[in-house]
Amino acid sequence: MATLTMVQAIARTLAEEMSRDERVVVLGEDVGKRGGVFLATEGLLERFGPDRVIDTPLSEAAIIGAAVGMAAHGLRPVAEIQFADYIFPGFDQLATQAAKLRYRSGGQFTAPMVVRMPSGGGVRGGHHHSQSPEAHFAHTAGLKVVVVSTPYDAKGLLKAAIRDDDPVVFLEPKRLYRATREEVPDDDYVVPIGKAAVRREGTDLTIIGYGTSMPEVLKAGDELAKAGISAEILDLRSLVPWDIEAVMRSVAKTGRVVLVADAPRLSGVLGEIAATIAEELFDQMLAPPVRVAGFDTPYPYAQDKLYLPTVTRILNAAKQVLEY
């Protein structure tokens, strides 16, 4: 058992998976000698060589597209996009090729690949180093979408993603890469895609969050507890598929729900979950679902910390559903 940051857990997991299965290869910009700009691929080139740790030209389309071909031909590529904000030149490859290959070939060809990307704000990166573009991926049939928030989950879900037979977009909140350390078991465990985690049990309201915003969500839970309010906190972890059972079980129990994420509010994943809750549990709800999301502006530079859902904003939303 080692105490690791999230980015260390990712680097170790990549090494473990590459040792376990020689079909697993890593490709991306600066993933070789540099070990990735966040060091998520540190030490892999030295250990596995340039055939399996491939520094690519500076082209996201080439990275994702090549990963599709490698996967179709029998490898298990793990592509790194340096920042999630840079996915757009590669988005066509993700949406047109990776997501639809199994479907359009009637299951003859598949693209078992992982696209890892550091996402989210809170690092004063301005709008091209801070976005959370998960809604684009969640809206593209054929992709699975995972957003981790802890070192333990990063390991277990990355293993699940690499072993999955479909393309998985694996979002890593860069703000959390080194925010905390956690004991990460050495054994070969997998956290299944599609399962939420209950981070805190409670009875008065449910707060559903994921990714970058989880520290604020947990802090809000602590504040509420101090005020004698029992919040149940779910970390979704997977957005496609999302854990409808865990969500409905919790909201059916509490009757009140606040949904929190840093991605823009308009057409976001939270809206989909809120709408499903309303469709299924309308008669058991004590208040309408309330979202706390990123604002629908491009991600700002100067107001970096204000853009992200703050504890105050989450507590206000909690108040709104509790006092409805």
Added chain:
Amino acid sequence: MVRETLPVMETEWFQPFTEQPIALLSEEGEWIGDFPLDLDETLLRQLYRDMLAVRLMDERFTVLLRTGKISFTAPMAGHEAAQVGVAHALRRGHDWAFPYYRDYGLALALGVPLVEIFGQMIGTRADPNKGRQMPCHPSSRPLNIFAAASTVASHIPPATGAALSMKIQGTGQVAVCTFGDGATSEGDWYAAINFAAVQRVPAVFVCENNRYAISVPYSCQTATRTIAEKAHAFGIPGYHVDGMDVLASYYVSREAIERARAGHGPSLVELVVYRYGAHSSADDDSRYRPREEVELWRQRDPLVRYQRFLARHGLWSEEWERQLREEIAREQAEAIEAAERAGEVPAEWMFDDVYAEPLWHLERQRALLRAELQ
């Protein structure tokens, strides 16, 4: 993973970046190559049979369209020599092909069963792709024909990736990727060939340059005189080839493929062809192409030229032509019938193959549709 030791190429017959397109047959069908023709009669005849089958299949597609059995077709006439030449240059079922939507000639010459081709065109159960795509999208796992996509040039980065996998795993395979002239303006085209060149992967990029991207002529697509010379930008050889000469298409592709297989990296092969028909059944080419121009190219017909070559070598006769046409017509008619007989694709197949296993949200939607249809 082991990298297999590969042989060095012994002979290279073709020079890259020629002023004039490389041709091995004159318009009159004379062999004008400066090396000995080394193909046996069976293959020489097969090339003709395949070209004729492609021409007749193209006509069939139009008939199916007019009778309302298919919704779309992308005419191939004029591309036969290019597609059949390339198909025979790769090792069938071993190498991989990455076709685009005008490549059913390539698929046919690679051996995709006619019933699968017509099954895909009509969208019946005979289609191994389960009726998921509009007509003219070849795909065959057993023959390593990567499922075509409509989005121009999007299949080129995957071709580079497959070739990279072939190199890493030392499989001795080659990835051959075909596309039109319009594709060369896409960023994916550049990104993919650049990466392939850097990694020296076993890939061959083949442009079926028919001078038009729907209505946009070559002169509005690029300022370079040829597509082949764009290879300079990647540091790889580029071959400018008369794509209406099946032997030139075959030999240049074969050399490029074997160079790639031997570990000498990718090449760009430009096969200059002409699209006799409109871009697709949804297009009216009389709005942008003078009829005289179409007529001029039709006079350089790849089948006629090759027929003259075969006749010179005593490999073609009117009787054989008549027999071939009958045989091909019968095979295609039977394949259409079999494809239709296979029946409609079930509604619920819509929900299969989105993912390896069913996900809850899709299963709910499947149930919703099932209830609606009951």
